[in-house]
Amino acid sequence: MHVKELSLKNFRNYGSQEIEFTNAVNFFIGENGTGKTNIIEAISILSNIRSFRNTPDSEIIKWGESGYYCSLQAGECENKKFEVGCLYQNDGLKKKIKIDGREVSNSSEYYGKLLTVFFSPSDISIIYGPPEARRRFIDSAISKIDSGYIATLLDFKKVLANRNSILRNIREKKKSDDGQLDVWDGLFTEKASVIIGKRKAFIERYASVFTESYKKIMTGTGHPYIKYEPSIESADRDYIFNRLFRARRSDIYRGTTGQGPQRDEYLIMNENGRIFNHFASQGQKRIASISLKISENEIIEEDTGQKSILLIDDIFSELDEKRRGNMIEFLNKGNQIIFTMVNSNFTGLINFNNHRNFFVEPGGIIKRQ
Amino acid sequence: MNGKYSSYLDNLIKKLSSLPGIGPKSASRLAFHILKMHPDEVTGLSRAITDLKENIRTCGVCGGISEGEVCGICVDPSRDRSMVCVVEDARDILIIESTGGFKGLYHSLNGLLSPLDGIGPEDLSITGLVERCRSGGVSEIILALNPTMEGDATSLYLARVIAGTGVRVTRIAHGLPVGADLEFADGATIAKSIEGRVSM
Numbered sequence: 001m002h003v004k005e006l007s008l009k010n011f012r013n014y015g016s017q018e019i020e021f022t023n024a025v026n027f028f029i030g031e032n033g034t035g036k037t038n039i040i041e042a043i044s045i046l047s048n049i050r051s052f053r054n055t056p057d058s059e060i061i062k063w064g065e066s067g068y069y070c071s072l073q074a075g076e077c078e079n080k081k082f083e084v085g086c087l088y089q090n091d092g093l094k095k096k097i098k099i100d101g102r103e104v105s106n107s108s109e110y111y112g113k114l115l116t117v118f119f120s121p122s123d124i125s126i127i128y129g130p131p132e133a134r135r136r137f138i139d140s141a142i143s144k145i146d147s148g149y150i151a152t153l154l155d156f157k158k159v160l161a162n163r164n165s166i167l168r169n170i171r172e173k174k175k176s177d178d179g180q181l182d183v184w185d186g187l188f189t190e191k192a193s194v195i196i197g198k199r200k201a202f203i204e205r206y207a208s209v210f211t212e213s214y215k216k217i218m219t220g221t222g223h224p225y226i227k228y229e230p231s232i233e234s235a236d237r238d239y240i241f242n243r244l245f246r247a248r249r250s251d252i253y254r255g256t257t258g259q260g261p262q263r264d265e266y267l268i269m270n271e272n273g274r275i276f277n278h279f280a281s282q283g284q285k286r287i288a289s290i291s292l293k294i295s296e297n298e299i300i301e302e303d304t305g306q307k308s309i310l311l312i313d314d315i316f317s318e319l320d321e322k323r324r325g326n327m328i329e330f331l332n333k334g335n336q337i338i339f340t341m342v343n344s345n346f347t348g349l350i351n352f353n354n355h356r357n358f359f360v361e362p363g364g365i366i367k368r369q
Numbered sequence: 370m371n372g373k374y375s376s377y378l379d380n381l382i383k384k385l386s387s388l389p390g391i392g393p394k395s396a397s398r399l400a401f402h403i404l405k406m407h408p409d410e411v412t413g414l415s416r417a418i419t420d421l422k423e424n425i426r427t428c429g430v431c432g433g434i435s436e437g438e439v440c441g442i443c444v445d446p447s448r449d450r451s452m453v454c455v456v457e458d459a460r461d462i463l464i465i466e467s468t469g470g471f472k473g474l475y476h477s478l479n480g481l482l483s484p485l486d487g488i489g490p491e492d493l494s495i496t497g498l499v500e501r502c503r504s505g506g507v508s509e510i511i512l513a514l515n516p517t518m519e520g521d522a523t524s525l526y527l528a529r530v531i532a533g534t535g536v537r538v539t540r541i542a543h544g545l546p547v548g549a550d551l552e553f554a555d556g557a558t559i560a561k562s563i564e565g566r567v568s569m
Contacts, residue, residue, distance in 0.1 A: 090392055090393055090394070091392065109555060148556040151555075158518045162484040162485050162522070165484040165485050166484045177489075179526065179529065180482070180484070180489065180490065180526065183482070183522050183525040187518065187521060187522060
């Protein structure tokens with residue numbers, strides 16, 4: 001699939017902007033702070049509803065305006081038009097999402113409809129950040145190929161919050177409440193079993209694709225691998241329930257649930273079986289983070305039979321010329337690619353046919369060349 | 370007057386917009402409509418509201434709405450007294466009654482378990498339900514709670530509590546709405562439908 005046309009209103013630094021893309025490679029070139037990344041942020045919001053920057057919608061609205069709106073026309077996609085609007089109304093900020101003119105509210109209705117993979121300089125934090133960063137990344141990847149997963153995950157978070165609330169209540173009142181705990185443990189078990197099973201199955205496929213991608217970009221020897229380390233090793237319901245049951249006293253003491261998918265870890269190890277992050281160079285970490293995203297894309301394409309849109313936000317600066325070349329070669333498989341970059345010299349280095357350059361100037365003015 | 374048209378109007382708008390589902394704009398539309406209504410109609414409306422509050426109370430048996438000690442459904446001799454349908458609140462009784470498809474009795478819980486909101490079993494009308502099961506005559510409890518996380522937790526909790534009384538506990542089917550198309554159903558609904566399939 002590809003983006004044909006993007007339209008922005010009061011979005012970040014853009015008052016009103018329309019952009020026509022080519023279905024091959026699009027470069028957005030401009031100085032720092034001109035609004036290049038805002039273009040791909042809009043596309044990613046239309047695809048995932050939330051900003052990859054993790055900023056609230058209120059900060060996306062252009063200064064002094066009461067709302068933003070963005071829409072895009074898609075090609076080679078089951079759906080033709082995607083729209084997201086956010087407006088301040090009497091009782092707060094209201095967000096509306098439409099696909100082909102029909103309003104959608106359920107996350108499973110929009111997830112995976114417009115497939116995008118986003119490469120960002122901050123992806124490197126998936127490699128060295130806290131376990132939560134890796135969980136969030138893998139969860140989002142699974143959601144794109146399994147529409148039921150996100151719903152189970154949201155249910156699980158709710159169950160966990162309720163269970164923790166009961167634990168704290170028991171601790172404060174010093175009065176046991178097994179009747180209620182049994183019920184929430186049952187629900188916890190049901191959801192956790194699905195999540196653990198799906199994470200296991202996903203990593204089984206993903207791990208080899210990840211190592212392969214890294215090899216292709218980095219070349220040479222010594223390649224990292226990714227390993228799933230679940231907090232509860234089995235997806236078997238009885239096993240999960242028993243683990244929870246046995247930990248009840250310590251959970252009550254701590255006022256929180258000490259085991260379960262919320263504590264799962266994905267370890268990235270080097271060829272010697274040690275933590276990759278502790279020994280890798282900045283460039284190697286960068287390549288590992290790019291490989292994570294490329295592998296995500298490969299799995300999505302394999303499962304959906306669709307080509308996703310690659311959004312690439314200025315990730316070249318840390319790569320040497322050879323690796324940059326390897327990466328471009330690897331990515332150049334007919335997907336629509338939207339790059340942002342500060343230096344237009346890079347566009348010449350890259351051997352793409354049918355590309356379009358956009359020059360972004362201060363004040364959010366886009367000139368096509 | 371506080372800088373606006375009239376303090377009477379402001380007051381009514383404020384009162385109306387405190388109702389669920391009514392924002393300041395709808396409230397002002399309603400207030401202006403009331404202003405245009407015939408005085409008799411307005412008196413009728415306000416009387417209907419006070420009458421409702423003065424004459425309706427909670428049924429001592431099922432927790433539904435009632436004009437007397439016990440509601441019309443609970444005293445109706447033609448109802449099947451062996452089946453009790455458990456609902457979240459009295460409004461759900463009205464919804465199920467309007468279908469005419471259920472001829473048993475009801476029990477309103479007045480809420481759902483929600484530890485996050487501080488609502489535990491002691492805040493719901495569960496003791497009353499267990500008493501009804503123990504007092505004999507009831508052979509089946511039908512749980513008709515919404516398929517949300519809180520609804521599921523409450524159903525599981527009730528099933529455990531009622532299990533001790535020997536009464537059969539069932540829950541309403543979850544899945545595709547009647548007349549719906551598979552094509553437009555979301556994944557979770559289809560999964561539930563397959564899970565809850567019945568033999569033919």
